[in-house]
Amino acid sequence: MSQTATAAVGTSAATGGYNFAYLDEQTKRMIRRAILKAVAVPGYQVPFGSREMPLPYGWGTGGIQVTASVIGPEDRLKVIDQGADDTTNAVSIRRFFARTAGVETTTRTAEATIIQTRHRVPEEPLKDDQILVYQVPIPEPLRWLEPRERETRKMHALQEYGGMHVRLYEDIARFGQIATSYNYPVLVNDRYLMAPSPIPKFDNPKMDRMPALQLFGAGREKRIYAVPPYTPVKSLDFEDYPFEVQTWEDCCALCGATDSYLDEVITDDKGGHMYVCSDTDYCEARRAEGHRGPQAGTSFTDDERDE
Amino acid sequence: MSLIETSSKMAPGLADAVFDSQRVFRLVLDAMARPGRSVALDLDLDPPAPLDPMTAAACLALVDFETPLWLDVQGAAADYLHFHCGCPMAARPGEAAFAVITDAAAMPELGAFSQGSDEAPETSATLLIQAQGLAEGEGLRLTGPGIENEVRIRIDGLPPGFWDRWADNHALFPRGVDALIVADGRVVGLPRTTRVED
Numbered sequence: 001m002s003q004t005a006t007a008a009v010g011t012s013a014a015t016g017g018y019n020f021a022y023l024d025e026q027t028k029r030m031i032r033r034a035i036l037k038a039v040a041v042p043g044y045q046v047p048f049g050s051r052e053m054p055l056p057y058g059w060g061t062g063g064i065q066v067t068a069s070v071i072g073p074e075d076r077l078k079v080i081d082q083g084a085d086d087t088t089n090a091v092s093i094r095r096f097f098a099r100t101a102g103v104e105t106t107t108r109t110a111e112a113t114i115i116q117t118r119h120r121v122p123e124e125p126l127k128d129d130q131i132l133v134y135q136v137p138i139p140e141p142l143r144w145l146e147p148r149e150r151e152t153r154k155m156h157a158l159q160e161y162g163g164m165h166v167r168l169y170e171d172i173a174r175f176g177q178i179a180t181s182y183n184y185p186v187l188v189n190d191r192y193l194m195a196p197s198p199i200p201k202f203d204n205p206k207m208d209r210m211p212a213l214q215l216f217g218a219g220r221e222k223r224i225y226a227v228p229p230y231t232p233v234k235s236l237d238f239e240d241y242p243f244e245v246q247t248w249e250d251c252c253a254l255c256g257a258t259d260s261y262l263d264e265v266i267t268d269d270k271g272g273h274m275y276v277c278s279d280t281d282y283c284e285a286r287r288a289e290g291h292r293g294p295q296a297g298t299s300f301t302d303d304e305r306d307e
Numbered sequence: 308m309s310l311i312e313t314s315s316k317m318a319p320g321l322a323d324a325v326f327d328s329q330r331v332f333r334l335v336l337d338a339m340a341r342p343g344r345s346v347a348l349d350l351d352l353d354p355p356a357p358l359d360p361m362t363a364a365a366c367l368a369l370v371d372f373e374t375p376l377w378l379d380v381q382g383a384a385a386d387y388l389h390f391h392c393g394c395p396m397a398a399r400p401g402e403a404a405f406a407v408i409t410d411a412a413a414m415p416e417l418g419a420f421s422q423g424s425d426e427a428p429e430t431s432a433t434l435l436i437q438a439q440g441l442a443e444g445e446g447l448r449l450t451g452p453g454i455e456n457e458v459r460i461r462i463d464g465l466p467p468g469f470w471d472r473w474a475d476n477h478a479l480f481p482r483g484v485d486a487l488i489v490a491d492g493r494v495v496g497l498p499r500t501t502r503v504e505d
Contacts, residue, residue: 020325029371032332036369037429039339040485040498042452046429070336072329128341157425157481189452189500191481211455213340228340228453228500 021068021101027051031069031224035215038226043188044156045139045223053219060093061219063116063135070131070215071097071114076104078112083120083261083278090118109281119182121203123260123282126212128229134197136218139225141185141195161193164236172241181246187234188227196233202245202261207233250275253295255286318353320391321367331368338487338496343449343458345441345493355383357409361489362435363388369433370394370405377403379410400432408436411464417472420484428481431499438490439464451501460495462488470503477502 019025027049034048053061071077077097081090085107093116094105106112109124116133126132142152145163155161164185171179184201188194196207197216207214207227214227227233237243251258253274260282262275274295277283287296321327327350334348347361354363357380370376370392377397378385388407389396397403400419408414414436423431446461447470476483476499483499497503 020329025324025328026371028328028332029369030373032336033369033374034429036336036339036433036485037431039336039453040500041428041481042500044428044481070333072333073326153426213336228498230455231452 018100020073021071021097022054023051023065023068027065028069031065034224035066035069035226038215038224039213039228041192042227042231043186043192043194043225045218045225047222048224050219050222054096055092057220058137059089060116060118060135062217062221062224063118063133063219064093064096064217065219066133066215066217066224067097067114067116068101070133071101071103073101073103075113076106076111078106078109078115078281079117080115080120080122080279080281081118082263083122083282084280086280107281108285109279119198119200120261120278121199121206123277123279124285125206126210128211130212132210132212132214134199134214134216136195136197136216136223137220138183139195139216139218139221139223141183141193156192159191161187164193165238168236168238172238178237178241178243184243185236187236189231190234193236194225194227194233200246200261201235201243204233204235204243205245209233248275251293252277252283252286253293255283255291255296256293257283257286257291317390318355318387320352321364322351327364328368331364334494335365335369335487335496338494339453339485339498340496341453342451342496342498342501343443343454343460345443345460345495347493355387357437358384358387358407359409359437359489359492361492361494362407362409362437365435365487365489365494366405366407367391374404375402377406379406379408379414384409403432404430406432406434408434411436411438411469412466414466417476417484422476422479422482422484425481428483431482432484434484434486436465436486436488438462438488441488441490441493441495448504449501450504451498453496453498454501462490462495464490473497473503 034046038046079090079094081087098105109122114131118135140152146152168178182200183198184204186194186196209230211229216225235243248262254276260277263278264273266273334346338346350364352360366388372393375395375397377400400415420432440463442461445459449458485499486497488495
């Protein structure tokens with residue numbers, strides 16, 4: 001024990017009075033054990049002793065605890081919030097790790113070894129030496145069908161997922177299509193029903209057999225789960241109503257991309273609007289390569305975005 | 308024997324509790340996430356025989372007062388892990404969260420260890436099994452999560468019938484033990500999801 005204390009003091013000087021990556025070593029060990037079991041049982045939610053973090057629940061405390069337990073001094077961290085590197089949640093979490101772990105950060109998807117994300121999967125395909133950490137608000141996909149944890153636990157044990165199919169069927173009966181557009185339920189490795197976190201269903205196909213390791217952390221709900229590399233992740237559907245992703249008639253107004261997830265941006269109070277890539281790194285990389293959308297140059301410049 | 312006497316004879320643990328633990332964990336995570344692909348790490352660790360440095364490193368990084376540890380040997384090796392991890396020592400294999408098997412040929416049946424339950428499969432044991440040697444690209448065919456198509460690996464020194472027991476373990480899913488095979492200074496992950504065939 002004294003050895004742990006000595007080492008912790010020795011490393012704290014470099015990280016402003018905190019242990020490396022904020023969490024104490026015993027907490028990291030507990031979270032690391034949960035992550036290993038999560039990887040061994042893909043899609044199953046492993047309970048863990050979630051800690052009080054210096055930001056409120058709902059701001060990514062689960063993802064931060066997973067990242068803090070995984071990250072090392074040689075890692076390069078990217079943090080995105082709805083695809084963007086420059087929104088509040090992404091900026092503050094990136095600064096948190098720059099300060100408490102002294103790690104290098106990046107906005108480039110390809111250069112990152114760990115990517116923590118809130119509600120998007122990057123457009124650029126991930127590689128097998130990368131780890132994607134999702135921030136999860138409600139890890140239990142069955143929670144709105146069955147509020148009792150004891151029951152949902154049993155439903156997972158028995159693979160009793162008929163209720164979820166009924167919910168999707170009710171969508172079809174009411175709206176003529178499956179209206180669920182985000183947090184779209186998936187079946188992992190043909191066994192566990194899993195909430196992919198509130199990513200748009202556009203991103204669901206990227207999870208299927210992804211070469212990168214995917215880790216999920218839910219701080220308030222105290223659950224960690226995982227999808228190992230190359231694991232089948234199937235979005236639930238019906239034979240006559242197959243799973244479909246969103247499509248747009250427009251392209252990205254800045255980079256002209258037609259293959260990325262687009263956000264609608266209101267540009268004035270007269271009904272003016274434009275569609276832009278939600279993934280800022282993807283959009284910037286495309287513009288750097290010379291791709292131009294219909295409104296490129298007429299809105300904010302790159303310099304303004306970087307501030 | 309007093310505590311001071313014990314510690315003065317005790318071989319040191321990880322040189323840097325923070326950064327070495329992190330490196331060892333990432334190695335183990337890599338092994339578990341990519342079964343059948345061996346990984347290794349440079350570590351200056353000299354645990355008492357018959358502990359392999361990789362086995363000892365994994366224990367030092369992951370085991371603590373919350374996780375009972377079972378070893379198939381008593382004496383210096385058990386004292387070393389007990390001292391550095393501060394963990395309770397399990398009297399029987401079935402009580403352990405982590406189990407160290409230094410003599411794979413004489414190991415207990417996989418069913419002797421905690422299998423977890425259908426509702427809490429994470430409570431099953433993690434086994435650290437020291438084998439005699441391993442060769443990649445030949446031998447058994449491994450498929451499952453973490454493996455793109457298939458990997459082949461030969462592991463020497465496991466007891467006869469081990470892979471039949473492993474098939475039973477795999478069939479228990481979501482219950483079942485997870486294993487880390489240590490041989491030739493390398494580690495191979497074998498989570499319960501891995502299907503092993505001739």
